[in-house]
Amino acid sequence: MLIRRIFCASILVFLFGCGDAAKTKPSADQQPPNILFILVDDLGKEWISSYGAEDIETPNIDALAKSGIKFNNVYSMPQCTPSRVTLLTGQYPFRHGWVNHWDVPRWGGSAHFDETENPTLVNELRRAGYKTCVAGKWQIDDFRVEPDALEKVGFDEYCMWTGYEAGIEASAERYWDPYVFTKEGSKSYPGAFGPDIFRDFIIDFLKENKENPMFVYYPMVLTHTPLVNTPDESANDNLGKHKAMVRYTDKIVGQLVDALKQNGLLENTLIVFTTDNGTTQSITGTYNGEKVKGGKSTTLEAGICEPFLVSWPGHIKADQESNALIDFTDVLPTFLDLAGVNSKDKWTDVNASHIIDGKSFAKVLLEGDEASQRKWILGMGGGNFARLTENGVENQYKFRDRVLRDQKFKLYIDSKGEPEKFFDVVNDPFERHDLKDSLNTPERKNSYNALLEVVLFFPKEDSDPRYKNNPVQDWDVKVTAESGTWKM
Structure with missing residues (x-):
């Protein structure tokens, strides 16, 4: 890598400014919050009216935004698998290895999310006394092979679409x-x-569980393709069906908030609403006066800068907007922090042995943007750039391209670890003017150099997915690459 090393004190502060987790442990007489985490499938900001969407109205989601904090600078990963594993582990894809999409029920290959080889932070919530539940989409285990997969990663109860099981x-x-x-x-x-x-x-x-603190993870199947009519609406074209699905998503959000109210749970329930990546590329929406093509599978802002709303009526002031930097590695560490188990000395030895990249944003929720521990965020991965080898699933690229951004600027890094593009995403949110060859102000130059320096501290080669092989199945895809030798 031909990257200049800049070891001045200000850069080191930039790199390591994320510090330890916020100290927000509930007091002895205060029950830790219930947590409802809603993850919509394939939906960008251009389809949430409180973010500036012009082709849709999402009144229940907008009401959720009004009741708490609307975050503007939150990065997911570009596609399903890397986003979801990043959420579960608090690790970046280059560390947990699920850089690419790998549909376990469909492709198998003995691959699976292995709780013995990866952090399973939901287990720490359960150990802290939370009743845990997941409903919706998983797709990183095959329940025919591992019927107890969800219990092993920390969920007491579950109701899941299986994913498309081969055969x-x-x-x-x-x-x-x-x-x-x-x-x-x-x-x-x-x-x-x-x-x-x-x-x-x-x-x-x-x-059934309102006497205990609860963690509810709702990875929706909506609004992913296939585009369908809903119980409320019928349409004759894909755009009409997509809009119907978004409106149905909004309706369900309102129904869940109503259920919390009716059960006396709303005041002490932290509700987080976000999406796993941008909208499918076949759908275009109008966003703040611009036509925006769905950004799924890309590291454009439309692909990874997601709607992210947090409401906690008894604790968070309503009608706030935040520019704090957050990415998906931070979500579970924040939940653990609010549950009072942010310290590794309270975790199982297996979880405590892992590096956790995420940083709690609990203080941001309670104190404001100035409490943020983040100086940069990252998005990477996606696509089907993985194959089955004789040694398991491997990623195509030794070092996958990625993007990093700070409060104002965004740097693209290519698969050789070299800077590729540089944008001012505050003044150029649709990334039309590459500034890489126009570092003619101290602000641009300092940001560019600081983001570039971060890359030096990443592993030189990304991990591949870590797991002990599940038993071979008739539906497994075939080995199509020789381990290591096919990588780029």
Whole structure:
């Protein structure tokens, strides 16, 4: 790598300014908050009206924004698998290895999310006394092979679309006639709409466990393709179906908030609403006066800078807007912080042995942007640039391209670790004017050099997914590459 080393004190502050987790442990007479974490599938800011979307109204999501904090600078990863594993582990894809999308139920290859080889931070919430629940989409384990996969990563209760299980046509359905996995096994629900099943499961869980602190993870199947009609609306074209699905997403958000109210849980429930990546590229929306093509699978702002709303009525002042930097590694560390178990000496030895990249933003919620521990955030990964080798699933690139940004500027790094593009995303949010060859102000030069310096501290080669092989199955994809030799 031909990167200048800049070891001045200011750069070191920039690099290591993230510090230890915020100290926000609940007092002895205060129950830790319930946590409802809503993760929509494939939806960018251009489809949330409180962020400036002009082709849709999302009144319930907008009300959630009004009740708490609307964050502007939150990075996901560009696609399903890297985003979801990053959330579960608090690690960047270059560390946990799931850099690329790998659809475990469909492709198998003995791959799976292995709780013995990766951090499972939900387990720490359960050990802290939380009742835990997940409903919706998973796709990083095959429940035919590992029916206890969700319990092993920390969930007491679950109701999941299985993912498209190779060889089982019915399992392709997540919307109408959905194929759903629970403790009773997997089956189709003829005539039902999958999002309704997942919503009702969560509401029942809230009613049945309200005497305990609860962590509810709701990785929605909405608004991912296939684009479908909903119980409320029918449309004849894909854009119309997409809009119907967004409106149904908004409706479910309102129903969940109402359920919290009805059960006396709202005041002490932290609600986080976000999305796993940008909108599918076949859909274009109008956003702050601009036509925005869906950014899924890209590291454009439309692909990774997600809507991110946090409401906690008893604790967070309403109607706030924040420019604090957050990325998906930070989510579980923040939940653990608010639960009072932010310190590794309270964790299992397995979890404590792992590096956690994420930094708690709990103080930002309670004290404001000036309490942020973040100087930069990162997005990387996505696409199907992985193959099965004789040694397991491997990523194509030894060092995957990535983007880093600070409060104002965004730096693209290519797969050789070299700077590629540089944008002022405050004044140029649609990334039209590359400034890499125009570092003609101290502000630009300092930001460019500081972000470039961060890259020096990343591993020189990304990890591949870490797991002990599951048993070989008839539906596994074939080995198509020789370990190590095919990498770029």
